[in-house]
Amino acid sequence: MTGMLETNVPSYPFGNDGLDPLLPHFAENGDGVGQVRLPTGQLAFLFTRHDHIRELLRSPDFSSDFTRPGFPLIRPLAEDMPRPDGSLIRMDPPEHTKFRRLLTPEFMIKNMRPLEPLIRQTVVDAIERLRAAGQPADLVEHFALPVPSMVICHLLGVPYADHDYFQECSRTLLAWKTPPEQARAAIEDLRAYLAGLVDKRMREPGDDLISRLATERLATGELTVDELVGLSTLLLIAGHETTSNMLGLSTMVLLQHPDQLRQLRERPELVDDTVEELLRYLTIVRTGLTRVAVNDTVVGGHALKAGDGVIALLSAANRDSDVFREGEEFDLHRGSHQHMAFGFGIHQCIGQPLARAELRIALGELFTRLPALALAVDPADVEYRDAVVFGVQRLPVTW
Amino acid sequence: MTDGLRVVVDRDACCGSGNCVRTAPEVFDQDDAEGLVVLRQPEPPERLHGAVREAAYNCPAGAIEVVEQRPGGAA
Numbered sequence: 001m002t003g004m005l006e007t008n009v010p011s012y013p014f015g016n017d018g019l020d021p022l023l024p025h026f027a028e029n030g031d032g033v034g035q036v037r038l039p040t041g042q043l044a045f046l047f048t049r050h051d052h053i054r055e056l057l058r059s060p061d062f063s064s065d066f067t068r069p070g071f072p073l074i075r076p077l078a079e080d081m082p083r084p085d086g087s088l089i090r091m092d093p094p095e096h097t098k099f100r101r102l103l104t105p106e107f108m109i110k111n112m113r114p115l116e117p118l119i120r121q122t123v124v125d126a127i128e129r130l131r132a133a134g135q136p137a138d139l140v141e142h143f144a145l146p147v148p149s150m151v152i153c154h155l156l157g158v159p160y161a162d163h164d165y166f167q168e169c170s171r172t173l174l175a176w177k178t179p180p181e182q183a184r185a186a187i188e189d190l191r192a193y194l195a196g197l198v199d200k201r202m203r204e205p206g207d208d209l210i211s212r213l214a215t216e217r218l219a220t221g222e223l224t225v226d227e228l229v230g231l232s233t234l235l236l237i238a239g240h241e242t243t244s245n246m247l248g249l250s251t252m253v254l255l256q257h258p259d260q261l262r263q264l265r266e267r268p269e270l271v272d273d274t275v276e277e278l279l280r281y282l283t284i285v286r287t288g289l290t291r292v293a294v295n296d297t298v299v300g301g302h303a304l305k306a307g308d309g310v311i312a313l314l315s316a317a318n319r320d321s322d323v324f325r326e327g328e329e330f331d332l333h334r335g336s337h338q339h340m341a342f343g344f345g346i347h348q349c350i351g352q353p354l355a356r357a358e359l360r361i362a363l364g365e366l367f368t369r370l371p372a373l374a375l376a377v378d379p380a381d382v383e384y385r386d387a388v389v390f391g392v393q394r395l396p397v398t399w
Numbered sequence: 400m401t402d403g404l405r406v407v408v409d410r411d412a413c414c415g416s417g418n419c420v421r422t423a424p425e426v427f428d429q430d431d432a433e434g435l436v437v438l439r440q441p442e443p444p445e446r447l448h449g450a451v452r453e454a455a456y457n458c459p460a461g462a463i464e465v466v467e468q469r470p471g472g473a474a
């Protein structure tokens with residue numbers, strides 16, 4: 001792909017500039033591949049087709065490690081930012097394989113099922129608190145944010161009472177506008193917080209993931225304390241920011257599609273398909289997944305050189321007309337099983353069974369218990385979060 | 400007699416996403432120790448063929464292979 005003109009290359013991430021924020025915007029050259037300029041000045045290839053992205057994310061010729069030369073940084077990093085220990089999402093095999101296998105059983109479908117009563121109770125309690133807050137109330141503050149936070153806290157063994165602190169850190173970390181040094185400070189604060197917790201759980205273990213790893217994997221040398229801290233930090237951030245943004249946006253989208261919402265209310269068994277379609281339609285990891293080629297390779301017929309940065313634009317793949325008919329429409333009957341909202345390849349979201357259970361239970365209960373739920377704001381005035389994970393800032397509702 | 404189908408899984412390649420278990424729980428499971436795919440039936444009945452093909456397509460790691468077999472046993 002050399003020889004391409006480097007002038008007039010669009011800047012990435014694309015702004016939404018008054019366009020429908022629910023539709024991803026992208027530029028490509030007609031063959032599904034475009035070139036973009038990142039805030040660091042670096043160029044990267046942007047892949048938008050479903051088949052290309054499947055091929056790219058399954059290929060062993062790409063790395064997720066941002067310290068490798070050529071890695072496409074969507075925002076500048078603080079100087080000499082090390083790759084944090086235990087950050088699974090930035091590892092390559094064989095290191096990745098080891099960590100992934102250690103963690104997978106914790107999130108398997110069959111191990112999520114026993115958690116469902118707790119999720120349901122958390123959801124029901126949150127709806128009660130929303131009611132008590134009086135109308136109109138912010139659904140994000142009273143429902144979308146606390147539910148996933150409480151659940152991941154329970155799972156990890158993190159005291160929910162500390163939520164103001166860790167939510168503030170993770171928001172700072174994920175906001176695009178946060179300067180690199182401040183983002184680094186936020187991640188270091190979070191790690192210090194979790195280091196304290198790991199230390200405590202080593203001495204007084206409870207019935208939770210951090211305690212299990214601390215008691216079972218540290219002594220055997222399978223994990224170091226720093227790695228356990230890194231893993232816990234990643235799980236705490238990924239475990240609440242994503243599902244929480246999905247809950248806010250999903251509620252908004254369903255309220256804007258009253259016919260489909262009515263069908264869902266009449267036939268609760270549609271909830272699984274609804275969740276999949278919401279995942280596809282919203283694709284909250286909107287800026288896509290970044291990788292660097294570690295070998296000369298070919299994706300979708302495009303030759304790439306070792307050191308080339310690539311972005312897999314999941315939001316575009318999830319609307320690819322070769323796979324999803326009228327993909328820009330929300331249609332809960334679509335049966336969107338091929339969507340890539342959780343990514344693809346060996347890093348595909350490890351928390352997806354948890355995320356699906358939370359979305360299914362939370363949306364089901366919300367629309368059953370609040371039959372008159374309605375937006376208390378013009379959809380055009382809804383404020384979106386300018387962050388790595390797409391979401392609404394606030395969602396005022398009445399019921 | 401209808402065409403058969405044989406499933407082959409590669410546990411070394413599997414990343415434990417559980418997609419296959421969600422799509423075709425009668426055919427796939429995950430082990431308790433590492434969450435890697437376990438094949439429950441290598442030659443599933445015809446009513447499961449659609450789900451098995453979908454599981455292979457959606458396996459993020461490309462760890463599931465579906466071998467279509469001709470009547471009479473020759474692959």
Ligand code: HEM
Binds near residue numbers: 240343
């Ligand atoms: C709807 C909610 C969610 C969405 C849309 C989502 C999306 C994603 C995506 C796209 C990736 C792939 C990243 C890459 O390939 O570079 C990923 C990985 C990951 N997610 Fe999620 N996620 C969600 C919920 C969760 C939850 C609830 C957890 C908590 C346990 C979680 C934990 C992780 C972890 C640890 C990884 C890294 C896995 C690896 O590198 O092997 N996610 N997620």
Ligand code: SF4
Binds near residue numbers: 414419436457461463
């Ligand atoms: S879908 Fe593929 S990667 Fe996921 S558990 Fe099944 S075989 Fe493993």
